[in-house]
Amino acid sequence: MIRIEYETQRLSLRFYLVMLVLFLFQTGFGLLLALQHIDPGLLSGTLNFNVIRTLHLNFAIFWVLCGFIGTILFVGPLLSKRELAAPWLIHVLFYAFLAVVVWNLFTQVLAQQGIAIWWMGQPLLNEGLEYLEAGRIADVVILVGFAILSYVVVRTFPPIKQWNEIHWGLGLGVLALTAVWVFGLFFIERLDLQEYFRWYVVHYWVEGVWEVIHISLVGFLLVLMFKADVKAVGYAVFWGITLVWLSGLLGNAHHYFWIGTPEFWQFWGSLFSALEPLPLIFCFWHIYLDAHEDDMPVENMPAFAFLLGSVVLEQVGAGILGFTMTFALTNVWSHGTWVTTSHAHLALFGTFGMLGIAAAYYAVPIMRGLAGFDQRLGRLAFWLVFTGMLGVGFAFAIGGTVQVFVYRTLGLDWFGGDVAPAMLVAKVLVPVFGFIFAVGVALLVYDLLTLGARAGAAVRAPAATRAATGWSAPLSGWETGKWLLAMWFFGGIITVGLLSFNLDTVQQGSALFPYIMAGIGYPGLLLVTLFFVLRFLRSLEARTSAARAEPPLAARVPVGAT
Template identity: 70%
Template structure:
């Protein structure tokens, strides 16, 4: 594929910014992991609360940068014309850089308790979790989102020519701007402040971002597999509808413990349980699109990260989100290490991997690289994928011990009762974090230098038409045979079975025997559920990708007709 519209090149700067912020954010994460092991590390210089705020904010900023880069790259392809207002896009990039720099500066003011109050609003920093930057940064961010929405709507063709992907992306960028307004005013009452904060933290991320994610995944699948646009659009339509239906009221699972009416416990639990439905739909459609013509992968790293995005969305946002959002489980898990197990898999897996996938698709096109060595990208995927699963395991198991020691037995946190119980898992986080950081470094190096390094022999997944009979020696084995739909369904069902085990484990904390001091049942269910879920996730992705990689070694694929089958 060659660059078709010159304004697509404006996305390059956003992908490069994404890469830089990504590795800095991971560095902060590794620092936090080491501070958990040794709380005195950099105490008084870079305290844990400041490093954590930087880690969270940078995570949002680099993912947004990847989102914007992806939208700018695919926008002209969806519209069949150049991007509107390229000068505004350049301004948007500098505004994003300014907000990022201000994020670093404002945390210093936060450490000193300086908010910069004026006209009843905190302009320098506001101290709300996930929304630490002050009102000045909020205004710049609102302007940036408005520019993005304007560019998308101006670039798109007349509305009579829109398909479902156009509608999903157009609605997504408008909602991105609108929902941000809920975080742009200070409310003195804490319960009301939390009510509106969760509109931004939950619905802006888990609702609006999901709409953009589903739309972009759909169009990237069209580009990667020449999939049928109508079929992909059908999946995007139902995914968006289900996200909005379940997410709006499902947001209420954040209301349980902030002084809101009791009826939210029922409605929040019910609709939160429905939130995985669009994720299952998205998961299933990626299987159909990846297998609809059985041709070899042209760009393996891009698809690896797309698959990782959809699978970790299913596991992190869907299954682990499902396990902890009932009132009877959330009362135990909320505010413990169970939450970051869900959060890391959901945020990085769903949205971060999408940006990386788009970069692996777009950067070679913009640099005019027809073929490139894909081994670095594939290796990096397995490092970050395995590292993130390991981090989630450490968080989940440490959180289970934390619930029992701190919440059930009510032993003293600061007195040191909880710390020894979590010691092993605290040590595991930097170990898996180092694996993740190594993979991140490879991604950044690969994207930054792609097309600039000495050309290596292409390892693109394309069949060797000159291999002749020797190709028979590479015929797919049992593990890499064609992945049938029923088998993919069995893998998915296995994930949800382990998710049910985890749910029962959290529910068991309500039992009188457990509350009396016997942790046997929740510990057993946790040791079955979490390792089982994460291991089956790893094996499924390995199985899925092995079946696709085998296409390049199967001589039968060389003669496949270039016919685009309609996914069922």
Template identity: 75%
Template structure:
């Protein structure tokens, strides 16, 4: 029977459960706003689009944070070879996270009425800034919560002289998580200056702090799952973190382009934003090396499926699609259009959301002593949410391309109904693929919440057919993986050229042929090659299942002993 080695690892379970509940609510809000895109009259005057969108965005941040905290609390003792420090603070942190979540939901009603709660020059109840809407009172609670997490992690870790690269990555990550939030703790009357500091929080969190935590957690989960060499993984974590901060700190300037800041930021923001995919390529490549190093059967398939999905969608959504729209000459067209949520959905859910789900699939079977859980439901859920999210991104991207031409180039009236009919087909694609995603989300939440409660009878593993009989399931060599990666970037280049073509005189004169053609080739090509590559990668791992059945989750003691070695 599987036993956890450190009892304080159990403190991670409430955070994983909260993550799953908030995830379901966020998906529900997403479906509603997708339906409102098709019919703007839906729930008009009851739950308006702007309120639902804010709830959808905020819940996305909160459930991802909950997953991060749960993952850190679960792996912290294994990484440090000791119990978590100050467990009573962790319990307080959990209830504080619930309180902040409820306040974020309630504060939207205040925003609708224009109630900010001004006192001492600060908006204490709500402040109306996208992603930072909750008001100064909630900001203070959040800051204290981050400080508690930082304190627990640093107190749990051994002396600094004994840190490896993963200790450094997580230590720097949770420290920066706290410090960066300070930039969202004060009100500036001038909108351009306020936006300048708002992006300090939003960008540095996502493309600085969260990326550092993500790279470190992915690395350590690979150590646990594949018995990967901790020194080799630590080397990858070091360079990943270094490149994230090298490119991301100045790359933040791509948010400065159109908020009244000096023009020189257009050059520096474009240059360093173009470098931001480098650490993502590195992370993408290292997961290939770690997964193929020992050629053992895949023991916990759902956990690895979501880790792979996290890294691949990080590469595609944050890296490639982020690259296509962060030059000043492309961003001037894509900024504020549907092209942006195509990138944002793949990047935010793919990179950070899938990591939390992967960690839950790894940790909850151990915490609930469900070693023999049937993994088929988790696999099916992965393919549904993965395919659904790619479809949502496709609808946003192609609809956004039409929007750029109709709205930004021709200058047609958005509110007068000129643009709406041109985008209607793509508006319908969002709830369609959203339903696919929702079914997958429901399955994975049901699967994870009922682990240990249902009778689990894992199916017997069938011998795999020889690789020569099924080439698609054969060994995935590094050269082939490199070709898949190169193909993704080729389609990314086509998308970039499509956005750049909006600057051409012929397009400005009213001919959309070139941008439509390039978008119609680039976006479907990129998303299809992404789907096929993940399928190919996982088929190559599933082919190892001809080995005798192994325990679905490794013994925690074995994991910890390997890490210590």
């Protein structure tokens, strides 16, 4: 039986379990939103679209943070070689987290009735700012929770002079998680100034601080899965974090284009936003190196598959699709459309959500004391979730392209119903792919919640030996580079398509060119992404099968050989 090294690591289990429940509810809210896009009258007056959308967004943030916290608590003792400090505070943090989730659900119901309650110019229950809907009461509880997490992490870690790059990444990450949240703690009546500080939280907090924590956790999970060299991984973590902050600080300016800030932000925001994919490419490349350098078998394929999915969708959703839509000349069309929604779903779920699931698949079997477990459900759930999210991203992207032309180029009436019929095919595709995604979510939630109960009846079957040819052949760095270039090639086509909305012919009513570019770019990018992940995992599965099929060393050495 596998045993955890430190008993306080078990405190992470409850966070993983809550993460799974919240993920299930968030997916349900998303399906309901997709159906309300088709029938706007569905549950109108009972569960309004704007309330469900807010819950869908907020629950996404909640379950991702829950996964982060659980993973930090699990790896903290391993990094520090001692138990977590102040475990009683972790219990406080857990119940504070549950209170915020329940409070958010309750206040959104009140918001639908127009109840917010203000005191001294500040909204106590709900402030109504997108992504920052929580009122002051919840904001303060969240701040205290982050402070507790920071205290536990810093107290658990060894003295600073003994920190490696992963210590620094997680240490600075949790401290910044607390500090940047302060910008969301006040409400300003001037809308442009309020938006300026709101994006401090939304961009620096999510696209900056979360990225730092993400890179650090990916690095240490690679160390655990492949026994990778901590110094080599630390080197990659250092440069990843450095590039995230160097590009992201001014890259935040792509949020400033249309909120009344000075025009110079359009140039600087476009420039530095274009540099933001650099650390994502670095992270993408390093997972290839760590997975292939030592030719080690992959013992926990669901955990690695979700980790690979996290890094690849970070590259595609945050990097490539973020790149295509954040220049001022493309953002003027894409801003606030389904094109942005495509980027957001692939980036947020892909980068941060898949990391939490990967960590859960690594940690939960260890905490359950399972030497081996049936991985078939986890692998199937990965492909359903991964394929479903790529499909959802495609549907949003195509719908957004139509939306840009019909609404922003032709200027047809949104509320008069001119735009909705043009987007109908995309609106139908969203729940279709969303259902595939939801089935995958249900499978992985069931799998992780019942691993312990099913352990005695279902043990992983031995993998069949697979010939290392074709898609199962070893994956070289050269081939990986070609897959990466193919992704960026189709990203370039998407960018050209968005830029073409500035052409006179398009402005005069011809959507042929942008539609062709979108019809080539989006399917090309998402199919290359799907096939690359398939190729990557097939190569590792073949290597793992071969390793299991080899006889023990003693059986392979002839008698009398030296």
